Amino acid sequence: MILVTGGAGFIGANFVLDWLAQGDEPVLNLDKLTYAGNRENLASLDGDARHTFVHGDIGDSALVADLLARHQPRAVINFAAESHVDRSIHGPEAFIQTNVVGTLRLLEAVRAYWGGLNADAQAAFRFLHVSTDEVYGSLAPTDPAFTEDHVFEPNSPYSASKAASDHLVRAWHHTYGLPVLTTNCSNNYGPYHFPEKLIPLMIVNALAGKPLPIYGDGQQVRDWLYVKDHCSAIRRVLEAGRVGETYNVGGWNEKPNLDIVHTVCGLLDELRPRADGQSYSGQITYVKDRPGHDRRYAIDARKLERELGWKPAETFDTGIRKTVQWYLANPEWVAHVQSGAYRDWVQTQYAGASA
Numbered sequence: 427m428i429l430v431t432g433g434a435g436f437i438g439a440n441f442v443l444d445w446l447a448q449g450d451e452p453v454l455n456l457d458k459l460t461y462a463g464n465r466e467n468l469a470s471l472d473g474d475a476r477h478t479f480v481h482g483d484i485g486d487s488a489l490v491a492d493l494l495a496r497h498q499p500r501a502v503i504n505f506a507a508e509s510h511v512d513r514s515i516h517g518p519e520a521f522i523q524t525n526v527v528g529t530l531r532l533l534e535a536v537r538a539y540w541g542g543l544n545a546d547a548q549a550a551f552r553f554l555h556v557s558t559d560e561v562y563g564s565l566a567p568t569d570p571a572f573t574e575d576h577v578f579e580p581n582s583p584y585s586a587s588k589a590a591s592d593h594l595v596r597a598w599h600h601t602y603g604l605p606v607l608t609t610n611c612s613n614n615y616g617p618y619h620f621p622e623k624l625i626p627l628m629i630v631n632a633l634a635g636k637p638l639p640i641y642g643d644g645q646q647v648r649d650w651l652y653v654k655d656h657c658s659a660i661r662r663v664l665e666a667g668r669v670g671e672t673y674n675v676g677g678w679n680e681k682p683n684l685d686i687v688h689t690v691c692g693l694l695d696e697l698r699p700r701a702d703g704q705s706y707s708g709q710i711t712y713v714k715d716r717p718g719h720d721r722r723y724a725i726d727a728r729k730l731e732r733e734l735g736w737k738p739a740e741t742f743d744t745g746i747r748k749t750v751q752w753y754l755a756n757p758e759w760v761a762h763v764q765s766g767a768y769r770d771w772v773q774t775q776y777a778g779a780s781a
């Protein structure tokens with residue numbers, strides 16, 4: 427089996443669902459269920475014996491050691507993180523606690539477990555750390571895209587904490603021989619994305635007749651990766667990545683935020699037109715930019731293609747259409763997230779139980 431951390435969040439939940447759609451290897455899913463963790467993302471797995479959910483913290487060394495000893499995973503995939511940049515600006519400490527201290531404790535628990543495996547199991551074991559392109563800093567408009575050799579220049583408390591975790595993972599390989607892999611990916615989008623992030627926020631605000639807030643001039647450029655393509659990249663790196671290596675994962679879709687919002691509005695105009703016949707783009711409003719807002723990120727994903735033969739399956743046009751369609755088809759999920767009802771699960775279902 428594999429141990430996934432943060433598997434109730436946006437990417438982790440998509441990964442768990444995809445993993446179990448592709449095969450039958452069981453998943454042990456450890457998630458603290460912060461505001462970003464949503465058990466409803468995994469509702470389709472209720473009663474599925476291949477999925478075991480554990481409510482807990484990657485920083486709880488005793489819990490992680492116990493889970494590793496009892497379930498004997500062949501791999502750990504670490505998605506767990508505080509991940510929202512705006513929140514890191516208002517409250518950086520939680521980011522250091524989970525992304526740095528939590529990763530340290532997870533690495534230490536995994537190292538102890540791995541050290542006790544027999545030689546074959548040790549050689550086959552993998553610790554895959556999921557990270558971000560934001561560790562590389564910001565690019566000027568004509569700079570080449572980030573390769574894996576780009577220096578780390580994190581600019582937000584979030585990206586600084588992720589950069590620190592990447593360094594720890596690297597060091598645990600070089601110092602202790604732990605068989606690690608790291609992936610640094612660009613902005614993901616797709617189903618189950620928390621609606622405070624750009625694309626889902628624009629969809630739900632547009633439908634609710636609310637303003638579509640654009641930071642600054644809206645010309646911040648990001649590379650957009652459909653979340654299921656990210657999941658397939660992680661599976662491929664886990665399967666065939668060279669131990670100790672870092673792989674950038676990107677969608678080859680560099681777009682300014684304002685273009686993204688116009689694309690979303692155009693799709694909604696087509697799929698769910700406004701009652702007054704006007705375009706949703708009329709709801710766009712400009713708001714004060716985020717402090718230290720990086721201007722451009724771009725991922726060079728050629729190493730992953732060259733070495734492991736991975737390429738994204740979706741273009742931006744196909745991926746964004748699927749995303750908008752998913753939000754239109756799942757209004758209950760959106761309503762539960764917005765009302766906070768998804769948090770009730772934590773109160774009603776769990777009192778610190780473990781698997």
Ligand SMILES: NC(=O)c1ccc[n+]([C@@H]2O[C@H](COP(=O)([O-])OP(=O)(O)OC[C@H]3O[C@@H](n4cnc5c(N)ncnc54)[C@H](O)[C@@H]3O)[C@@H](O)[C@H]2O)c1
Pocket residue numbers: 431432433434435436437438456457458459460461462463464482483484485504505506507508509510524528556557558559588611612613614615620
């Ligand atoms: N979303 C993106 O576009 C993006 C881009 C690049 C990298 N990443 C990275 O991918 C990973 C997943 O991102 P996401 O967008 O799914 O994030 P998310 O915020 O949606 O989910 C994070 C999950 O981790 C859980 N969690 C938080 N702290 C925990 C802890 N201490 N112990 C156990 N679980 C904990 C949360 O409950 C949540 O379920 C993160 O490491 C993030 O840095 C995300």
